[in-house]
Amino acid sequence: MATLTVPQEVPSPTEDSETLRKAFHGWGTDEKAVIQVLGHRNARQRKIIRDTYQELYNQSLIDSLHSELSGDFGRAVILWTYDPAERDARLVNKALKSKKIGINELKVIVEISCASSPHHLLAVRKCYSFLFECSLEEDIIHEAPPSVKKILVGLVSSFRFDGAVVDLDVADDEASKLQETVALKQLDQDIVVWILSTRNVFQLKATFESYHKKYGNFLEEDIKDYGNGLLASLVTIVIRCVISPEKHFAGVIKDAVAGWGTDEDALTRAIVSRAEIDLMKVKEAYLEMNKTSLDNAVKDDTSRDYGAFLMALLGQ
Template identity: 65%
Template sequence: MQDTLLSFFSFQKGTCHRKENKMATLKVPDTAPSPTQDSEKLKKAFHGLGTDEKAIIWILGHRNASQRKKIRYTYQELYNESLIDRLKSELSGDFKKAVILWTMDPPERDAKMANKALQSKDKGIDHLKVIIEIACTTSPHHLMAVREAYCSMYDCSLEEDIACRVTPPLRQLLVGLVSSYRYDKEVVDEIVAKSEAAKLRDAIERKQLDDDDVVWILCTRNVFQLRATFECYRQIYGNPIDQDIKCCGTGNLESVLQMVIWCIDSPEKYFSKVLRASVVGLGTEEDSLTRAIVTRAEVDLMKIKEEYFNMHKTSLDDAIVGDTSGDYKDFLTTLLGTRL
């Protein structure tokens, strides 16, 4: 017990931390307190004269998905109440939304965001971004877990809801993307890349972007094969494929296909654009900002930060600090690895 406490206190001073992978920004202690200790500290943060938001940020903002899951289970066992429900009652605003999304199990979190997107009454396609992100920037195993969580949470499949709520031709593409189980090893066939680049070019020249070949290629090939195909297209036809798709028109299908290609070809560039759009202009687009930080902090946010700097010649950390405030800012910068 004494060794555990010493490790915890040394981490609190910012002297003992690690990143779980080189692309993640999340910092967790080398030896974390037990789920019971964390649950007790969280319970204490909910009592007294006002909620101790700093304690909540400190604990949950320095725990990985596995640790957060154990904390939720232990908190329920100790106090016979849901940690998520308690957070909902204690917190408010964008800070509450961010903490709750972070505390949820990642597949359940993504299933919830996908369902909210499909319930949206918006006539445009911005609400579909989250579905494209889940389908095209996560691992095949995670996407399968999201589909399983969706069925459990909403008594129907993600594919069914897309089919009911999205109209053709986007319906076929999105159902195909979320149904996919891509091979996740780095295997590329250059002959196939050249052949399928030609098929994509043919569809673009005919302005038939809903062609079966387009949907089949984008929804079945592994991401490494698709990146090779996109590069082959650029070399043979002179333009990046997303630019040629843009020249086909300004409809929803063209816009969605561009997003799909960006997410597959370079997730870090895609999310850099999402983050830039969320902090530039009149007001902050908090939902996009929260989604990008929360979903990528354990995946590749370090790469996204590097790409953001390369693209915009300013740091993502500074942009978020300058555009947010209070506990919301403190929580996001904790996930960014800015705050110890």
């Protein structure tokens, strides 16, 4: 349920590269042409354009974009132009190298661990290690707040079984185990990390449902009531990303456009990273949650090239 639209007849990678090169030529940049090309090509097509551009002009397309574009528009186009694994490796690295790591930075890591495919997560780890010459886990242990190091290392190291195999007895048993740790305010126990980072998504959903049936409350509500700061917030986001990535991202976008001003980094991240996955579902979730369309919310909060680029990814 992607929102990205690709024309029925796609120009050749050489033509696309030439269009981009022409858009960069001389004073100023033809931003519309950049949006017209890159905003309507999927990840595989963008990869071939990157390769072709490099071959034709002996320069990296990403470098050209860096020197031609700026501001939120530039950052969004560049993120989108990266290979998805490289994009996410860079997003995680930026989050970890922030001056202050709060729940908004940690969200990025949870999204990549719990709302992406297991294979994508492995690709991100490979790319991280290639780009930054250390494992992602090393940087987490070095940079993340102490209370969340253990669960983050578990989450990013996970390789969940990618199928709908569910054992209801295990779900019941692990719902009880989670209840015990929540009641004792001991979310940092190994068992919590193990359940959340090794079980497949379908099994986890069954565990959360079993929790609700047995104890009357949703697990994330109980964690909010009994939890302890950053770790509790992080576990809540894990649960949300497992149960419904689309609702999570609808929430990210809602927070980004709420009130005065806009959190452009969060808005860009949500749209760029889901446009080829489930942004249509995110739109539906947004509409249901807010009784107003996501497209309108984004249109109202953004302008010019940045707005036009996001609207392109939103399928407008």
